[in-house]
Amino acid sequence: MNKIFLVIKREYLTRVSKKSFWIASLVAPLLLTAIYAVPIWLATRDKEVKQVAIWDGSGLFEQKDLADKEIAFQLVTGDVANIKKTFDKQGYDAFATIPADILKNPQGLKIYSEKNLSLSLKSDIERMVQNKVREILLRNAGISTLKYKETQVDISSETITVSKHGAETTSSSGGAMILAAILGFLLYLSLLLYGSQVMNGVIEEKSSRIIEVIISSIKPYQLMLGKILGVGMVGLTQFLLWIVLTVGLSTATSKFYQAPSRMATVANTSNSEELKKSVAKVESSTQPMEELNKVIESTNIPLILGSFFFYFLFGYLLYSSLFAAIGSAVESAAEAQQFTFPVMIPIILAFILAQFTMQDPDSNIAFWASIIPFTSPINMMVRLPYGVPTWEIVLSMALLVGGFLACSWLSSRIYRVGILMYGKKMTWKEISKWVFYKN
Amino acid sequence: MILSIQDVVKRYSSHVALDRVSLEIPKGKIFGLLGPNGAGKTSLIRIITQITAPDEGQILFDGERLSSKHVEQIGYLPEERGLYKKMKVGEQLIYLAQLKGLSRQESISRLKDWFIRLDIKEWWDKQVDDLSKGMQQKTQFISTVVHEPKLLILDEPFSGFDPINANMLKDEILALKDRGTSILFSTHRMESVEELCDSIALINHSQVVLTGEKDEVRNRFKAHQFEVIFEGDLTQELQGVDLISLEMSGDQSSKKGVFKLQEAVSPNHLLGQLIPQVQVQKFQELIPSFNDIFIQVVQETN
Numbered sequence: 001m002n003k004i005f006l007v008i009k010r011e012y013l014t015r016v017s018k019k020s021f022w023i024a025s026l027v028a029p030l031l032l033t034a035i036y037a038v039p040i041w042l043a044t045r046d047k048e049v050k051q052v053a054i055w056d057g058s059g060l061f062e063q064k065d066l067a068d069k070e071i072a073f074q075l076v077t078g079d080v081a082n083i084k085k086t087f088d089k090q091g092y093d094a095f096a097t098i099p100a101d102i103l104k105n106p107q108g109l110k111i112y113s114e115k116n117l118s119l120s121l122k123s124d125i126e127r128m129v130q131n132k133v134r135e136i137l138l139r140n141a142g143i144s145t146l147k148y149k150e151t152q153v154d155i156s157s158e159t160i161t162v163s164k165h166g167a168e169t170t171s172s173s174g175g176a177m178i179l180a181a182i183l184g185f186l187l188y189l190s191l192l193l194y195g196s197q198v199m200n201g202v203i204e205e206k207s208s209r210i211i212e213v214i215i216s217s218i219k220p221y222q223l224m225l226g227k228i229l230g231v232g233m234v235g236l237t238q239f240l241l242w243i244v245l246t247v248g249l250s251t252a253t254s255k256f257y258q259a260p261s262r263m264a265t266v267a268n269t270s271n272s273e274e275l276k277k278s279v280a281k282v283e284s285s286t287q288p289m290e291e292l293n294k295v296i297e298s299t300n301i302p303l304i305l306g307s308f309f310f311y312f313l314f315g316y317l318l319y320s321s322l323f324a325a326i327g328s329a330v331e332s333a334a335e336a337q338q339f340t341f342p343v344m345i346p347i348i349l350a351f352i353l354a355q356f357t358m359q360d361p362d363s364n365i366a367f368w369a370s371i372i373p374f375t376s377p378i379n380m381m382v383r384l385p386y387g388v389p390t391w392e393i394v395l396s397m398a399l400l401v402g403g404f405l406a407c408s409w410l411s412s413r414i415y416r417v418g419i420l421m422y423g424k425k426m427t428w429k430e431i432s433k434w435v436f437y438k439n
Numbered sequence: 440m441i442l443s444i445q446d447v448v449k450r451y452s453s454h455v456a457l458d459r460v461s462l463e464i465p466k467g468k469i470f471g472l473l474g475p476n477g478a479g480k481t482s483l484i485r486i487i488t489q490i491t492a493p494d495e496g497q498i499l500f501d502g503e504r505l506s507s508k509h510v511e512q513i514g515y516l517p518e519e520r521g522l523y524k525k526m527k528v529g530e531q532l533i534y535l536a537q538l539k540g541l542s543r544q545e546s547i548s549r550l551k552d553w554f555i556r557l558d559i560k561e562w563w564d565k566q567v568d569d570l571s572k573g574m575q576q577k578t579q580f581i582s583t584v585v586h587e588p589k590l591l592i593l594d595e596p597f598s599g600f601d602p603i604n605a606n607m608l609k610d611e612i613l614a615l616k617d618r619g620t621s622i623l624f625s626t627h628r629m630e631s632v633e634e635l636c637d638s639i640a641l642i643n644h645s646q647v648v649l650t651g652e653k654d655e656v657r658n659r660f661k662a663h664q665f666e667v668i669f670e671g672d673l674t675q676e677l678q679g680v681d682l683i684s685l686e687m688s689g690d691q692s693s694k695k696g697v698f699k700l701q702e703a704v705s706p707n708h709l710l711g712q713l714i715p716q717v718q719v720q721k722f723q724e725l726i727p728s729f730n731d732i733f734i735q736v737v738q739e740t741n
């Protein structure tokens with residue numbers, strides 16, 4: 001027991017003391033924070049005000065209608081052909097002509113620009129013209145602008161899960177899907193990542209020939225178990241760092257953005273109108289986060305985290321013992337590739353099945369995928385936020401533990417023979433024979 | 440006896456690696472385990488180090504049945520050397536010593552002693568990758584002996600050492616023997632057998648074909664041949680003696696003859712017949728080298 005601990009300690013410390021571990025632990029939270037922070041930064045950034053000249057052939061537009069926060073519209077008169085040639089020299093970014101029959105011909109708007117027109121500028125001009133045209137059309141039809149605004153209702157729904165006992169939980173299925181997808185993907189990545197780390201560790205010991213020294217001191221299964229647990233703890237450490245750093249960084253980022261805008265609103269009254277708008281934008285862009293927060297509040301977090309820990313642990317143990325067996329049978333990472341494929345297939349299959357599970361978490365596919373040990377870690381994590389009956393969770397967990405025991409027995413049989421085999425061309429037939437070798 | 444190997448059988452799917460092997464390996468001596476490639480030496484060593492288990496038979500370690508508690512009393516230097524390449528020398532040796540049951544503090548103090556003895560203090564914080572082959576060999580030797588095992592198993596210990604380091608290693612092995620360590624020494628190099636071993640066993644085709652104390656084995660293989668260097672000519676027929684070869688010796692003035700005594704003929708009988716005829720300058724019994732014994736026995740048993 002004491003010796004397994006020594007192996008765990010070595011496996012853990014040699015990996016955690018590597019630079020690459022810390023780079024991976026830092027880069028992922030930075031990236032996630034950037035994904036969250038960059039849209040906010042773009043929204044709060046001062047925009048350059050575009051200058052647009054409008055030539056109105058319909059006579060419907062007045063300069064006072066053209067006030068806009070982001071674009072300075074200027075009504076111009078004169079010869080269209082002449083303005084077309086000179087508008088950019090006069091400092092305009094674009095020049096739009098509104099035809100006389102704009103009410104009947106909504107496609108008649110033409111926009112000229114020297115460089116390619118940006119999509120947002122194009123839609124801003126169109127929106128301005130469209131609002132004015134719609135207003136006139138509504139007025140002509142006898143509908144007041146106020147009435148029209150009242151008709152613009154926004155329907156949104158609240159989804160509620162009702163349990164068999166009648167307890168109601170508000171859930172947001174969009175948010176649940178996001179949470180499910182994140183957890184499933186994390187599991188998928190970690191199974192592949194840490195499983196192959198175990199395999200490479202075994203190959204390293206075999207190809208450097210230290211294996212014979214080590215197993216004259218401890219039993220092969222102790223070495224295998226120690227390595228698997230050590231690498232698994234590296235994985236848990238990395239998850240912990242990712243969670244702490246991501247939460248810390250994104251909290252700090254949102255604090256950083258909120259503080260200056262509030263202060264500015266108070267201090268600078270002349271621009272307050274504009275600032276309120278940018279603050280509103282910040283708020284609207286953080287809305288998905290609020291949505292996610294709502295999901296996190298509505299789901300059973302201890303259950304989700306506990307299950308994540310459980311499925312990571314046993315899913316990892318199951319697959320990494322198979323990876324260890326493969327590592328023991330080969331002499332180089334290149335040779336390992338052909339053998340890793342059969343182990344990767346169930347992981348990839350589980351990930352593909354998870355897409356179906358996400359779309360319909362109560363289907364038969366979802367049920368079986370979350371019960372069978374090889375696919376259950378990813379698929380059960382995907383299903384959990386939608387609510388899963390307790391007996392299914394218990395069955396799935398029990399089968400996973402059983403699957404792990406079976407796989408690790410099989411793997412340790414292969415491992416103890418494989419680590420001492422050199423210079424033989426490995427085949428599946430050969431490897432399957434090892435299972436039945438006596439010690 | 441440090442090891443008593445009794446009727447050990449080890450079968451693999453396609454062949455028998457050890458066929459009823461019995462050996463007694465004495466305490467505090469150097470025991471040479473000889474044999475051609477594939478004879479079964481490595482299989483036997485792996486059973487003693489408990490990497491594998493025998494199919495039949497048993498092994499007693501210092502009178503007790505060999506079990507996992509003896510792992511800490513055995514030091515093993517395999518023929519294929521290996522260390523963790525990306526680990527520092529000191530940390531690695533501490534790890535290996537701890538696996539052999541030493542505490543961390545104990546490992547550090549013993550290792551420091553060894554590093555001072557072998558004058559390699561500056562290696563402690565180096566990565567194994569940065570050491571030369573010979574330095575790695577030294578490092579591994581330390582890892583084999585640091586826990587002061589009762590039984591030391593050395594498989595081709597001199598391979599990869601230059602003559603200076605090989606001498607140093609030889610001195611260390613002899614020093615360990617003087618302190619009471621029993622050493623099982625597996626090798627192909629017969630000159631190191633002559634130099635170091637007290638007893639030997641020769642394994643061929645999974646069986647022990649020869650065993651005994653070094654001098655006793657050599658005596659057994661004496662062919663009763665005598666080399667005589669003399670001046671003058673042999674004119675009379677010699678009784679009870681066969682002339683094997685006769686040639687001119689170095690300075691052309693003398694001759695070198697090899698004579699084989701027939702059954703129950705004493706060396707004095709040969710000498711008595713030679714003295715009246717020639718001037719005898721040198722008279723010596725030809726003792727077979729272990730190289731000759733090895734080749735002879737292996738060929739006989741093939």
